[in-house]
Amino acid sequence: MMRHLFTLLLVSLSASCFAQSGVLKGKATVALNNEPVLFANVLLLGTDKGTTTDLDGNYMFDDLEPGLYDIQISYLGFKTKTEYEIQVINNRPTVINFELEEDSETLDEVTIKAAAFKKTQESPVSLRSIGVTEIKRRPGGNRDISLVIQSLPGVTSTANFRNDLIIRGGSPNENRFFLDGVEVPNINHFATQGASGGPAGIINVDFIREVDFFSGAFPSSRGNTLSSVFDFKQKDGRDDRMGFTATVGAQDLGMTVEGPLGEKTTYLVSARRSYLQFLFAQIGLPFLPIYNDFQAKIKYKPNNKEEWIFVGLGAIDNFELNLETATDETSRYIVETLPVNEQWSYTNGLVYKRYQDNGYTNYVLSRNMLNNTAYKYLDNDDSSEDNLLLNYNSQEIENKLRIEQIKRTGDYKFLFGLGSEYVKYTNSTFQRLFTNAGPVDVDFDSALNFFKYYGFGQVSRKWFGDRLSTSVGFRLDGNSYSDQMSNPLEQFSPRLSLSYSLSEQVSLNANAGVYYQLPSYTVLGYEEDGVLINRENGVDFIQAAHLVAGVEFNTVTDSRITVEGYYKDYSKYPFLLRDSITLANLGGDFGVVGNEPSTSTANGRSYGLEFLFQQRLYKGFYGILAYTLGWSEFEDKNGNLIPSSWDSRHIINATIGKQFKNDWEAGINWRFQSGLPFTPDLEDSNLVLNWDRNLRAIPDYDRLNTLRAAPVNSMDIRIDKKWYLEKWSLNLYLDLRNIAFTNGVITTQILDRPVDADGVPIGGGVIIDDSLPIEEQRYRLKSIDQARNVTTPSIGVVISI
Numbered sequence: 001m002m003r004h005l006f007t008l009l010l011v012s013l014s015a016s017c018f019a020q021s022g023v024l025k026g027k028a029t030v031a032l033n034n035e036p037v038l039f040a041n042v043l044l045l046g047t048d049k050g051t052t053t054d055l056d057g058n059y060m061f062d063d064l065e066p067g068l069y070d071i072q073i074s075y076l077g078f079k080t081k082t083e084y085e086i087q088v089i090n091n092r093p094t095v096i097n098f099e100l101e102e103d104s105e106t107l108d109e110v111t112i113k114a115a116a117f118k119k120t121q122e123s124p125v126s127l128r129s130i131g132v133t134e135i136k137r138r139p140g141g142n143r144d145i146s147l148v149i150q151s152l153p154g155v156t157s158t159a160n161f162r163n164d165l166i167i168r169g170g171s172p173n174e175n176r177f178f179l180d181g182v183e184v185p186n187i188n189h190f191a192t193q194g195a196s197g198g199p200a201g202i203i204n205v206d207f208i209r210e211v212d213f214f215s216g217a218f219p220s221s222r223g224n225t226l227s228s229v230f231d232f233k234q235k236d237g238r239d240d241r242m243g244f245t246a247t248v249g250a251q252d253l254g255m256t257v258e259g260p261l262g263e264k265t266t267y268l269v270s271a272r273r274s275y276l277q278f279l280f281a282q283i284g285l286p287f288l289p290i291y292n293d294f295q296a297k298i299k300y301k302p303n304n305k306e307e308w309i310f311v312g313l314g315a316i317d318n319f320e321l322n323l324e325t326a327t328d329e330t331s332r333y334i335v336e337t338l339p340v341n342e343q344w345s346y347t348n349g350l351v352y353k354r355y356q357d358n359g360y361t362n363y364v365l366s367r368n369m370l371n372n373t374a375y376k377y378l379d380n381d382d383s384s385e386d387n388l389l390l391n392y393n394s395q396e397i398e399n400k401l402r403i404e405q406i407k408r409t410g411d412y413k414f415l416f417g418l419g420s421e422y423v424k425y426t427n428s429t430f431q432r433l434f435t436n437a438g439p440v441d442v443d444f445d446s447a448l449n450f451f452k453y454y455g456f457g458q459v460s461r462k463w464f465g466d467r468l469s470t471s472v473g474f475r476l477d478g479n480s481y482s483d484q485m486s487n488p489l490e491q492f493s494p495r496l497s498l499s500y501s502l503s504e505q506v507s508l509n510a511n512a513g514v515y516y517q518l519p520s521y522t523v524l525g526y527e528e529d530g531v532l533i534n535r536e537n538g539v540d541f542i543q544a545a546h547l548v549a550g551v552e553f554n555t556v557t558d559s560r561i562t563v564e565g566y567y568k569d570y571s572k573y574p575f576l577l578r579d580s581i582t583l584a585n586l587g588g589d590f591g592v593v594g595n596e597p598s599t600s601t602a603n604g605r606s607y608g609l610e611f612l613f614q615q616r617l618y619k620g621f622y623g624i625l626a627y628t629l630g631w632s633e634f635e636d637k638n639g640n641l642i643p644s645s646w647d648s649r650h651i652i653n654a655t656i657g658k659q660f661k662n663d664w665e666a667g668i669n670w671r672f673q674s675g676l677p678f679t680p681d682l683e684d685s686n687l688v689l690n691w692d693r694n695l696r697a698i699p700d701y702d703r704l705n706t707l708r709a710a711p712v713n714s715m716d717i718r719i720d721k722k723w724y725l726e727k728w729s730l731n732l733y734l735d736l737r738n739i740a741f742t743n744g745v746i747t748t749q750i751l752d753r754p755v756d757a758d759g760v761p762i763g764g765g766v767i768i769d770d771s772l773p774i775e776e777q778r779y780r781l782k783s784i785d786q787a788r789n790v791t792t793p794s795i796g797v798v799i800s801i
Helices: 001-015 132-137 145-151 278-281 329-337 686-692
Strands: 020-032 041-045 050-052 057-062 067-074 082-087 096-101 127-131 175-179 183-184 206-216 228-234 243-248 252-260 265-274 287-303 305-322 341-357 359-377 390-407 412-435 440-465 469-480 492-501 508-518 541-554 559-576 600-620 621-635 641-643 650-660 666-672 714-724 729-743 745-753 782-785 792-801
Touching: 020 067, 020 082, 041 057, 057 469, 082 132, 082 243, 082 440, 082 600, 082 714, 127 132, 132 145, 132 206, 132 729, 175 714, 183 341, 278 287, 329 782, 412 641, 440 686, 492 714, 559 621, 600 641, 621 666
Parallel strands: 020 096, 175 228
Antiparallel strands: 020 057, 041 050, 041 067, 067 082, 127 206, 175 183, 206 228, 243 252, 243 792, 252 265, 265 287, 287 305, 305 341, 341 359, 359 390, 390 412, 412 440, 440 469, 469 492, 492 508, 508 541, 541 559, 559 600, 600 621, 621 641, 621 650, 650 666, 666 714, 714 729, 729 792, 745 782
16 A cells, blocks of 8 residues: 555656646625625735736636635725635635625725734624634644644543533533534534534535634524534535545545536535544554544525525444454453444535625524434343343434524614424433442333524624724523423523724723523433423523633734633533432533433533634744633532533643645644543442443542543644645645643553453453342452543545546
C-alpha cells in the first residue's frame, strides 16, 4: 500500500507543473429581500485584484493561484462584509455569496471597516463562527466539529475517544444541533440515548460552509436547550458540472458527489463507511464500532424570491465486541461489561424560504427517528436466556413544523414564529440490576405519544449611531405530555442582549435569559406496573437562568481578545430515585441514561470566567489561546451542592499553525484540563449478587464525586501537503491525536482472576468463601488504572475532481 502511495505522490509532484487557474465567484444580494446589489466593490485583500458586481449582482475572479483568500465586499448604505480564509482550487469554482445588511449610518460614508469576527444583535456574547478551513486543519480534529470546538473556551469532553460535549459545566444532554435550519437530535454515531455523545461524528465536513456555535445568548427561535446551540450552514452543490471528492483516513472512507440538476437545481450527496474498527483493533481496544452514514442536500431555486432545500442525514451503527483482543485484565473487563449495541437513525427536512420586500419567511418541515437496541449476556454467553442481563429496544420519532418570519421596519428588526411537534416514543426494557436496596428486575413495555408547541419573538435595534445595540426576546413552550407542562405561560422564557461600542475596536457585551428544556424521552417514557411513573411524579421542564457579560477587543491584524464571565442557575433537574443522583451527572459514556424513576427536584449551578485570543491567518500564521476557570455543582441526595461530574475547573487550549511554501502546512495543539470528579465504589460492590448482574462495582453515591481523575495534559500534531493539479487536487495529511503527557487515569475495580504465564486471565471470578449463603458470598476484586485517553494516529488522503 505504501508503494502505491509513494507512486501516487511522485505522479502528483510531476504533475504539479501543470497550469493552475482557480475561479472565485458569487452573488451579492440584500439579506432581507434577496434583491441583487449592483456595482458593489469586491476586493481580494492582500492582492491588487478587485472587481464590481454586475446588473444581476454577480462577480467573478479568474486566473487565481490556488490557495486561501480573504474577500471583502462594500457598497454605500450597506455594512461592509468580509469572508476569511476561502479555499480556491483550480479544478472547481469556489462560490461565495454575500447577503448584505442595510446600514443607514453609512449612507454618507464610502466605506467602513468590516468586523473580522461574527457578532449579532441577538447574541453579542458567547457566539463563535467556525469556517470549514478551520475545521479541516485543526490538529487532532480529524475533520470532526465536536473535536474542533474543544479548542474554544468553556468546552471540554469526557475522553478523547468520545464526542460528549460539556459546555460551561452543563451535561452532554443540554446541546442542540441544526442543519440548514433543520433540527438534528444527535450528530454522533453510537449516540448515548438521553444525551448527545458518541465516538464519531455523522456530519460530513465536505458539506459544511460554516458553523455558528452558541454557548449562551440563544436566539429565541432555537429552543429546548440549556448549554449550547450548533447552527450548521451547508454549502450548495456546484452548478457547472458534476464533481467528486474521495476521502480515505484511518477512521473512514468517504465519497461525495455534487453537480447541477438542470439550471435551477443543485445536489450534494455523500456516503461514508468506517474503518474505525480497524484502528481500534490495531491499538488493542476490545470493542469495534462499525458505522455507515449518508448525507444529502438538494437546492431548488425557481426564481429570485423563492428557494427550496431538502436536507437528509442518516446513520447505521453496529457495536461489536472484540473478544479476541481481550487477553489482558483491562480488555477482559471491558468486553464483560459493555453491551452489544445496534442503532440506526435519520433526519429528513424540507425548508421553503419566501422573500418579501422587507423580510422573508422560513417554513421548516422535518422528521427524525432513532432506533436503538442493546443486549448483554453474562460472560457473553448467549446459549441460555438465564444469562440474559439486558434486552433493550427503543424508538424515538419526531415530526416537526416551524414557521419563522424575519422582517425590518425602520430601525427595528423583528423575528417571530411558532412551531409544533408530534412525538412518538416506545421502550421495551428487560434488565437485571443490583442496587443499594438489593436485586431489582426491570421489565416493562411502554408507548408514548404527545404534541409539543411553542411560539417565539425577538426585536432588535441599534441606537446612538450604532454604538448601542439592544435585543429583547421571549419564548413559550408547552406540550400535551402532562397537565403540568401544558400551559406555555409556565415556561415563559425572556432574554435580553446589550452591546455597547466604546470605540471601533472595543465593546462591552452582555446577555441575560431564562431557558427551558424538556427531559429526555427515556425519563418521560419510563413505566412501572403499566403507569408512566415519572408523569405521576410530576416531572417538569428543566430550567436554567443565564447571565453572561464580557469585553471584546478587535485588533487591526484580524485578531481578537475576549473575556467573558458566566453564571448558570439550574432548577427542576430530574433526580433519579433508584440511584439517588441527579441526571445532570450522567451522559458521558455508552448506553442509555434516564431510564428509571425520577422527580424534578434537583438544583445546580455553573459559573466561571473565559479568556480567548484568536488570530486569523496573518502572514502565514494562525492560532487560538483559550483558558477557562469554571465550577459546576449539583445537589446530592441530601440537597448539598457538590462538584458535578463535569467540574473541570481549569481548561487551557493553545493552537498554532503555519503555512509554508509549496502548500505545506503544520499545526500543533496543546491541551491541559483538570481531572474530572468521579465517585468511589461501594464496599459491597464485590457481592456475587451484584457482580453477576451489574458486571461492575456499584458507585457509592453517599460519596458522590469525592475523587478526581488525574489531569489531562496532551498534544495534537497535524501536517498537511496539498497539490493542485490540472483537473484535480490532492491533500495528504498526518494527524497525531492525544500524544499524552498525563491522560486522566482513574482507578477501576475488576475481578481478581488467576492468570497464566503470559498474564492472560483464566476462568471466572474467585469467590472468597463459597460456604456462605449466596446473599453473603463475595468475589475477590483488584484495582486497575484506566486511561481515559488514547493516542490515535491518522493518515488521510483527500482527492477532489
